[in-house]
Amino acid sequence: xxxxxxxxxxxxxxxxxxxxxxxxxxxxxxxxxxxxxxxxxxxxxxxxxxxxxxxxxxxxxxxxxxxxxxxxxxxxxxxxxxxxxxxxxxxxxxxxxxxxxxxxxxxxxxxxxxxxxxxxxxxxxxxxxxxxxxxxxxxxxxxxxxxxxxxxxxxxxxxxxxxxxxxxxxxxxxxxxxxxxxxxxxxxxxxxxxxxxxxxxxxxxxxxxxxxxxxxxxxxxxxxxxxxxxxxxxxxxxxxxxxxxxxxxxxxxxxxxxxxxxxxxxxxxxxxxxxxxxxxxxxxxxxxxxxxxxxxxxxxxxxxxxxxxxxxxxxxxxxxxxxxxxxxxxxxxxxxxxxxxxxxxxxxxxxxxxxxxxxxxxxxxxxxxxxxxxxxxxxxxxxxxxxxxxxxxxxxxxxxxxxxxxxxxxxxxxxxxxxxxxxxxxxxxxxxxxxxxxxxxxxxxxxxxxxxxxxxxxxxxxxxxxxxxxxxxxxxxxxxxxxxxxxxxxxxxxxxxxxxxxxxxxxxxxxxxxxxxxxxxxxxxxxxxxxxxxxxxxxxxxxxxxxxxxxxxxxxxxxxxxxxxxxxxxxxxxxxxx
Amino acid sequence: xxxxxxxxxxxxxxxxxxxxxxxxxxxxxxxxxxxxxxxxxxxxxxxxxxxxxxxxxxxxxxxxxxxxxxxxxxxxxxxxxxxxxxxxxxxxxxxxxxxxxxxxxxxxxxxxxxxxxxxx
Numbered sequence: 001x002x003x004x005x006x007x008x009x010x011x012x013x014x015x016x017x018x019x020x021x022x023x024x025x026x027x028x029x030x031x032x033x034x035x036x037x038x039x040x041x042x043x044x045x046x047x048x049x050x051x052x053x054x055x056x057x058x059x060x061x062x063x064x065x066x067x068x069x070x071x072x073x074x075x076x077x078x079x080x081x082x083x084x085x086x087x088x089x090x091x092x093x094x095x096x097x098x099x100x101x102x103x104x105x106x107x108x109x110x111x112x113x114x115x116x117x118x119x120x121x122x123x124x125x126x127x128x129x130x131x132x133x134x135x136x137x138x139x140x141x142x143x144x145x146x147x148x149x150x151x152x153x154x155x156x157x158x159x160x161x162x163x164x165x166x167x168x169x170x171x172x173x174x175x176x177x178x179x180x181x182x183x184x185x186x187x188x189x190x191x192x193x194x195x196x197x198x199x200x201x202x203x204x205x206x207x208x209x210x211x212x213x214x215x216x217x218x219x220x221x222x223x224x225x226x227x228x229x230x231x232x233x234x235x236x237x238x239x240x241x242x243x244x245x246x247x248x249x250x251x252x253x254x255x256x257x258x259x260x261x262x263x264x265x266x267x268x269x270x271x272x273x274x275x276x277x278x279x280x281x282x283x284x285x286x287x288x289x290x291x292x293x294x295x296x297x298x299x300x301x302x303x304x305x306x307x308x309x310x311x312x313x314x315x316x317x318x319x320x321x322x323x324x325x326x327x328x329x330x331x332x333x334x335x336x337x338x339x340x341x342x343x344x345x346x347x348x349x350x351x352x353x354x355x356x357x358x359x360x361x362x363x364x365x366x367x368x369x370x371x372x373x374x375x376x377x378x379x380x381x382x383x384x385x386x387x388x389x390x391x392x393x394x395x396x397x398x399x400x401x402x403x404x405x406x407x408x409x410x411x412x413x414x415x416x417x418x419x420x421x422x423x424x425x426x427x428x429x430x431x432x433x434x435x436x437x438x439x440x441x442x443x444x445x446x447x448x449x450x451x452x453x454x455x456x457x458x459x460x461x462x463x464x465x466x467x468x469x470x471x472x473x474x475x476x477x478x479x480x481x482x483x484x485x486x487x488x489x490x491x492x493x494x495x496x497x498x499x500x501x502x503x504x505x506x507x508x509x510x511x512x513x514x515x516x517x518x519x520x521x522x523x524x525x526x527x528x529x530x531x532x533x534x535x536x537x538x539x540x541x542x543x544x545x546x547x548x549x550x551x552x553x554x555x556x557x558x559x560x561x562x563x564x565x566x567x568x569x570x571x572x573x574x575x576x577x578x
Numbered sequence: 579x580x581x582x583x584x585x586x587x588x589x590x591x592x593x594x595x596x597x598x599x600x601x602x603x604x605x606x607x608x609x610x611x612x613x614x615x616x617x618x619x620x621x622x623x624x625x626x627x628x629x630x631x632x633x634x635x636x637x638x639x640x641x642x643x644x645x646x647x648x649x650x651x652x653x654x655x656x657x658x659x660x661x662x663x664x665x666x667x668x669x670x671x672x673x674x675x676x677x678x679x680x681x682x683x684x685x686x687x688x689x690x691x692x693x694x695x696x697x698x
Binding site for chain 2: 099101102103107108109110111112113114115116117118119121122124125143146147
């Protein structure tokens, strides 16, 4: 929740127990003083007042008195029981008194001087009976209708409020909205401490309830108009002005649920708590991308709230099953919550309050809004932008990943959004379709992703029976090739590759032949060389033996001339030679 | 605080059951009571009863008759219940509103008058 407006309590305040109101006013209504709640018929004044009383009893054990001038005690009992409170039990336990004051002009005649002491006595009696701290006077205007002496009435009302203050009663007075002034009877004149205005406006057939603190003496308060919601458990107000940019950020990443997309976003997916915008024309698979995110979130055991403004939960579940995502189990386990409602069902503010509330109740990690574009149908463009910015702020503040889906129209520049959210979001994914070769194909690219390296590629995006598949891009002369052109290109590239391979093989074979022939030649040369070598060696050997023989002969001759060396041998040798 | 005519049978047509709510003995209460008493004596002698309820003493009784302003005179009988607030200083108003028209009726309606007289 955003921080309360007032840092220092200057004035003692009484919490009303109305969701959001105590935050706007920094604690509630002024203690021991009267507060005026004005608004037109059906703006929720009585409910506001009643919730204040019930809150006092249930949460603070403070007795309360309801003095009603319009509805009977029985009606009130029924109305409040529908809010889930057992009024009878409060009455039995002496915590609550409902006093119906019937003021009927036709039954009251006036003659002479009078005062409203009877009302004082009744109030005092009721206050005493339950030890009340809180008093509600529901539509005092009835008194003006029932009694004609305005002078007496006005002085008595002044006295009444003074008296209530003296008694230390925290009082809520409701008053009908008047022309040109806050209340028809100018009650604001008497109640000078705190004035709250409830409004119920219809713009383009869509109604929105709003609350504004017109005046709060001695206290700071939010001055804006706050939308509020009346639901089964009463009024809940959304304080949305706190849009300061001081939220926490994390470096933690969470997967997109699509492998290829994770890769495009620096390999790790979105930042936790960031805001992602996905835009694309109709039929480009935006919801499927969101469903993948939801699937991945729930698979981690985290919670996801899926706001769908176009399709029913059953429809989404069926459609996603055909692309291999079974989300039904997560819905049953309570991890995935579908919130499907027509955008025109409520006003924008109401949507915001409702979403706020559901998000606070569900405490999801991921919120999908499909699509944001439709919000325009329940308000003007400026209003819907405003609302979305506040929603994005709230999601960031709560550390929830917001996945917003925007439908871009054909012919519109895709790099802008109607909602003007482009600068708000942290990551922006763009889906496109291109028509070529008689087919339409989907492309996805990351237009922006703050704080992470991301792919600059445009990738083709296939929705298959087993989910989304991102395919590496094939670039052709006219840009990225998609669909059958991509398939054709792929085939062509494969053929080229095969040809090159074959050529290589052929060359290798030729080389091998060459090598073999060279080797053969080397072998032949070597053989011839060997032969030459053998011949040469043989020649050398024979020359050697010839020289040896000659030497021997010389020795033999020398011996025969006088030297005695082995007579027999010499003889024989001598016989063979000279 | 019943009037002297308490013995009278309570016939809604003929008997005025009046209740005056006041808050203590303030000037308005006193004026209202004396005005009422005077008118009743004048027009309804013997056929009325006035109960004065002091809400200071019995605050719980304020709810029953839907009292806001004081003093308030409530005509319980004859029906329908009528209320008049203020100190009753505007006698004509009280006479018309509370239908204190006995003398006029006495002349206009013989039957009623006869019955009335025998009871009185």
